[in-house]
Amino acid sequence: MLLGHHKVMLIPGDGIGPEVIGATTELLEFMGAKVEFIHAEAGYGAYKKYGTPLPKETVDLFAEAKCALFGAVTTPPSIEGYRSPIIQLRQMFDLYANVRPFKSFELFKDYSFDFVIIRENTEGLYVAREHWKSDGIAIAERQITQEACGRIATFAFEMAKSQSRNRVTAVHKANVLRVTDGLFLSCFHNVAKDYPMIRVEEMLVDSTATRLIVFPESFDIILAPNLYGDILSDLAAGLVGSLGFSPSANLGVEHALFEPIHGSAPDIAGNDVANPYGTLFASCMLLEHLGEKKLANRLFSLLTNGIANGILTHDLGGRFRTSEVTKQLIKLEDIGYRSG
Ligand code: NAI
Ligand code: MG
Numbered sequence: 362m363l364l365g366h367h368k369v370m371l372i373p374g375d376g377i378g379p380e381v382i383g384a385t386t387e388l389l390e391f392m393g394a395k396v397e398f399i400h401a402e403a404g405y406g407a408y409k410k411y412g413t414p415l416p417k418e419t420v421d422l423f424a425e426a427k428c429a430l431f432g433a434v435t436t437p438p439s440i441e442g443y444r445s446p447i448i449q450l451r452q453m454f455d456l457y458a459n460v461r462p463f464k465s466f467e468l469f470k471d472y473s474f475d476f477v478i479i480r481e482n483t484e485g486l487y488v489a490r491e492h493w494k495s496d497g498i499a500i501a502e503r504q505i506t507q508e509a510c511g512r513i514a515t516f517a518f519e520m521a522k523s524q525s526r527n528r529v530t531a532v533h534k535a536n537v538l539r540v541t542d543g544l545f546l547s548c549f550h551n552v553a554k555d556y557p558m559i560r561v562e563e564m565l566v567d568s569t570a571t572r573l574i575v576f577p578e579s580f581d582i583i584l585a586p587n588l589y590g591d592i593l594s595d596l597a598a599g600l601v602g603s604l605g606f607s608p609s610a611n612l613g614v615e616h617a618l619f620e621p622i623h624g625s626a627p628d629i630a631g632n633d634v635a636n637p638y639g640t641l642f643a644s645c646m647l648l649e650h651l652g653e654k655k656l657a658n659r660l661f662s663l664l665t666n667g668i669a670n671g672i673l674t675h676d677l678g679g680r681f682r683t684s685e686v687t688k689q690l691i692k693l694e695d696i697g698y699r700s701g
Contacts, residue, residue, distance in 0.1 A: 363397045367651045370422050370429040371398040375405050376625025377635035377683075378432025381605075384637035384687045385430070385644050391691050392663075394648065394656060399426060403446040404434030404625075415446035423454065423616065430647055431620035432640065435627060444489065447620070451482045456611035456618055457509065458482060458516045459590060460646075463597040463607060465577075466668050474577035478597060479520065480590025481513040482611055487587045505541040505586065510548035516612075517584040518556040528560040528581040529553070532569050532589050545586055570596060594622055603676040605636025608643035610650070617650050619643040633682040636674040638664060663694050 373379035401419040408414040459480040465472040490502040535542035598607040611618040621639025648657035673679025
């Protein structure tokens with residue numbers, strides 16, 4: 362291991378994963394990040410090579426490194442018993458909090474918002490317990506536990522406190538799912554009692570979707586069970602401008618994994634057109650997690666500058682290829698240094 366460097370597992374994955382990861386590691390290296398990346402495999406490519414999408418070496422490496430940067434993986438729907446390695450890692454390492462920040466850029470002048478979606482990351486429908494009850498009747502179980510709801514609610518209120526955010530909105534469908542979402546809500550209110558200075562709000566998941574489109578500025582922290590958080594965050598990414606922009610952190614007690622929120626985008630993979638900003642912003646979150654706050658801030662302002670200066674890929678009407686975005690950002694950082 363390089364002296365004084367943080368050891369971070371790097372999983373490029375499938376499709377555009379290696380392209381956005383390549384753009385990110387190149388920029389981090391240029392900026393002098395004290396990170397030693399250790400390559401690991403996961404995803405459909407790994408499955409084709411080893412017969413499993415999550416080789417044991419990858420699990421062992423994550424156990425030891427405790428920190429990872431992840432691109433994206435392809436999950437083929439037609440292979441029986443196949444489970445997405447990212448969902449497996451979240452559950453195996455109890456990465457219970459999925460944190461997804463969404464902030465509007467000046468480029469899109471109609472909007473001005475800054476909110477975080479906190480998604481419960483270990484249970485709900487993602488326990489993937491499905492079976493056939495009888496011919497033509499399929500059942501999926503949805504697991505909601507007091508423990509998981511309590512700790513994700515505590516996480517949300519603690520984040521509100523530390524980031525000076527003053528409202529937490531719990532998203533649910535307890536009018537239909539009275540038992541499971543009812544438990545989620547009662548845990549939320551229980552935890553809220555310890556944070557009297559923070560406003561609490563409940564909102565049905567369907568009306569949250571409309572409200573996010575019409576009044577995105579009215580949200581601060583959104584707390585959601587697994588599936589609602591997944592869907593609402595893709596919607597919120599659309600508000601920002603592209604699915605390719607948004608980062609996320611999967612946080613547990615000891616382990617942390619950072620990734621863009623998008624998937625492997627097989628429709629554009631291999632064309633050097635993927636938007637790398639989601640992964641670049643994820644690497645900012647990674648640096649902050651590693652205690653490299655100064656570098657994280659420097660990278661964050663370089664990225665927002667890059668966006669303001671039109672260093673964009675095709676999904677946002679930009680003219681740059683994935684690999685060119687990094688080169689342009691490096692140029693911009695160089696100019697910044699020389700001028701000030
Ligand atoms: P997706 O997020 O890969 O793509 C949805 C749409 O957004 C596509 O049109 C794609 O071209 C576009 N897009 C996504 N990322 C982009 C980027 N960085 N720059 C420009 N455009 C971008 O979702 P989709 O198509 O539903 O799933 C594709 C595969 O990814 C599936 O196998 C799915 O299971 C997997 N997936 C993996 C995730 C992960 O690794 N964490 C998350 C979501 C899906
Ligand atoms: Mg998703």
